[in-house]
Amino acid sequence: MAAAALMMRGAGHAITGSDADVFPPMSTYVEGLGFPVAWRFDAANLVADLDLLVLGASAKLGGEDNVEVQAARARGVRVTTFPELVGEATSARVNTVVAGSFGKSTCTALTAHILREAGCDAGWMIGAISPSLPATGHWGTAPHVVLEGDEYIVSATDRRSKFVLYHPNDVLLTSLVHDHINVFPTFADYEAPFHDLLGLIPAEGLLVARESAPIRAIASNAACRVVWYDTAPCDGWYSEGVTYGETSRFTLVGPKGRRLPLATTLLGEHNIENIVGVCAYVLERGLVAEDALVRAVASFAGIRRRLDRLTTRSAVPLIEGFGSSYEKARSAIEAMLLHYPTRPLTVLFEPHTFSWRSRDALAWYDTVFEGVAKVLVIPPPHHGEGSHNQSGFGEILARVAATGVPVEGVETARAATAALMDLDGDEVVLLLSSGPLLGLPDSLPSVFEDLYSPGAPARRRQP
Secondary structure, three states, X not given: OHHHHHHHHHOOOOOOEEOOOOOOOHHHHHHOOOOOEEOOOOHXXXXXXXXXXXXXXXXXXXXXXXXXXXXXXXOOOEEEEHHHHHHHHOOOOEEEEEEOOOOHHHHHHHHHHHHHHOOOOOEEEOOOOOOOOOOOEEOOOOOEEEEEOOOOEOOOOOOOEHHHHOOEEEEEEOOOOOOOOOOOOOHHHHHHHHHHHHHOOOOOOEEEEEOOHHHHHHHOOOOOEEEEEEOOOOOEEEXXXXXXXXXXXXXXXXXXXXXXXXXXXXXXXXXXXXXXHHHHHHHHOOOOOHHHHHHHHHHOOOOOOOOEEOOOOOOOOXXXXXXXXHHHHHHHHHHHHHHOOOOOEEEEEOOOOHHXXXXXHHHHHHOOOOOOOEEEEOOOOOOOHHHOOEOOHHHHHHHHHOOOOOEEEOOOHHHHHHHOOOOOOOOEEEEEEOOOHHHHHHHHHHXXXXXXXXXXXXXXXXX
């Protein structure tokens, strides 16, 4: 919603907004954007000359029962959704839609960063914050727009996936694994909108897709040229000779023996995969010169909450990852095991999304924490729990415990902090959620730098 608002402001519209129960980093980010924002819902928030009300899809907004929606309708004001708005506003642009079960935000931000560094004033819309971009949304003056394409439904009453509204000229498809089981009960249900998306690409368009059997199966629906990528040799673009470290290095290998040395500070094999996909797209489209691409990849600082290093002085690294689905959580954990192979990994986990809270996905807990030394679990939230088959806190803890991984429930920020205050000093700690994590990403860094910095007293203080 913030990204769409920024795009519309860039297109010349006046914007106001309302929200409630918002948490960092997005709440503090929005406060700095200069929009008039109200942090509660009230019909009085609607300006007198309102032309359009854009309703987000969060369960917390209340949908059509929201008092501002009701007041707008009573005044005859059109009510729409942000994917409908973005699709309408960009219908005459050259749209690149970045879609997939995971990797969307990083790949969209990296594409926008590369184009910006190359001097192209493309538009973009990203559902996350990147330190490498001035904002999550930008209108731009160039024909190109890069849009993060979410497969989630438009609204409770509009069951179309958001990305089918975005008039794709090109698509970068990063992955296809079952997710959002609350609205897509089977993999066939989940796969269907991706099949529709590929069918929307015009003949002159381009599909750049991650090599995988599920994507191969639906790529036949695309009438355009298809380019493949992977982290292993494939019929397309791939990475070779990866060395992992604070700066990871590899060679990008392309068709006809094309080779390009690249370096990145992003963590994890999944980010090498993301970089290969984006580079394949911009090089196939001829959007950037190779030397500019090398510089842009090296300078890209990633996405907030996607393996952010939260401390600088602590001997115990504190890193925040994004764990909205099994694959995202597992990718973050595997990145920690890859970059810190000799350090015990403690994960502080919050089952925030509907999928993590659903009894239908309890099997995710059987393998997601493999290789982890200890797991601390925060209780699942209650919003929207009546709309699906929600697991109880005890069920989640028992499921993790059954795997043999030591697990502890921590119901408050104080309890979580206390559990992290007596580490030996050789661990690495990963905060993993798509939710607020009890505010711990903001409060824990100073605690860690106080306790685990060189010269800190050996005796741990109580929270």
